[in-house]
Amino acid sequence: MPEAAAAGGREEYGPHFVQSVARALSVMRSFTADRRSQTLTEVARATGLDRATARRLLLTLADLGYVAHDGRVFELTPRTLELGYAYLSSMSLPELAQPHLETLARELNETAALAVLDGEEIVYVALVQSARLMAVKIGIGTRFDAYTTSMGRVLLAGLSDEALDERFARLRLKRRTDRTVGSPRALRQEIDKVREQGWSLVDSELEEGLRGAAAPVRDRSGRVVAAANVSVHTGRTTPELVERDYVPMILRTVRLIEADLVGSVAR
Known part of the structure; x- marks a missing residue:
């Protein structure tokens, strides 16, 4: 699912679709070999999300241990291994x-x-x-x-x-x-x-x-x-x-x- 798909919803994928999950995954996928560390603005731009939504998702992922940050720059942690x-x-x-x-x-x-x-x-x-x-x-x-x-x-x-x-x-x-x-x-x-x-x-x-x-x-x-x-x-x-x-x-x-x-x- 492309990053822009996070902005889609039930109309595109059906009544089962949970948009918050799609958005969280799009945030995680925005980190690549070329973008190992990103600012909030860069994550929002890469995912097509507004800054407030991107910030909430990043901080939630940080609370769960999947993202680390120093207050300005975010990056994935090895805990994402738990996803498989x-x-x-x-x-x-x-x-x-x-x-x-x-x-x-x-x-x-x-x-x-x-x-x-x-x-x-x-x-x-x-x-x-x-x-x-x-x-x-x-x-x-x-x-x-x-x-x-x-x-x-x-x-x-x-x-x-x-x-x-x-x-x-x-x-x-x-x-x-x-x-x-x-x-x-x-x-x-x-x-x-x-x-x-x-x-x-x-x-x-x-x-x-x-x-x-x-x-x-x-x-x-x-x-x-x-x-x-x-x-x-x-x-x-x-x-x-x-x-x-x-x-x-x-x-x-x-x-x-x-x-x-x-x-x-x-x-």
Whole structure:
């Protein structure tokens, strides 16, 4: 349904037609690869809606977690994944990353994944799961607290200091295992370490016996847009082995994903 159809109604589609739903969807569809962030005026222009209606719809979507805004500029959030695979298919990043994750998983015979940050959680958007990690129940759309995971710490490290401070103000640490980080100060130190070295290693903080290493995926502007990782069982590796053998391969995979991402934007 074209964006202009939001202005239509029952005459065009029948007595079942709910115009408010059509308008909300037209607002969401107005965000594209070329218009990832928009002002209220731009959304109103793209949808053919008046500013007051567009504003109400944007703020409602923001209340529901599907749109984020800073008071002036609006953009979609990863929570739109909850609407189904249609969101994933509209994103180039998971599709571009998938073959590289498959290569990484095959070479290491371990689980490889890609995740994005949504509030205080990570959301899996691409995954190649190894049979060696069957005990860990993850899939596309799975969510975990960001601070307990290697991908989450990479994504948190990619935020500005101001955005990170805002998240820390809302942070409520919960112990998942005996090794889960126990204080905001300790977590901030870990995030600073990730920023310095460019990758993260988390050991048995999400689940006992699960070790994960991750690196950031950046767009052409240098902004961290996702994180790629490998998850392994602690019984098969040591932290030193992961740093020596796994991290370089993750970093190589990230560079390949970034190269494809820049190429897709250029096209």
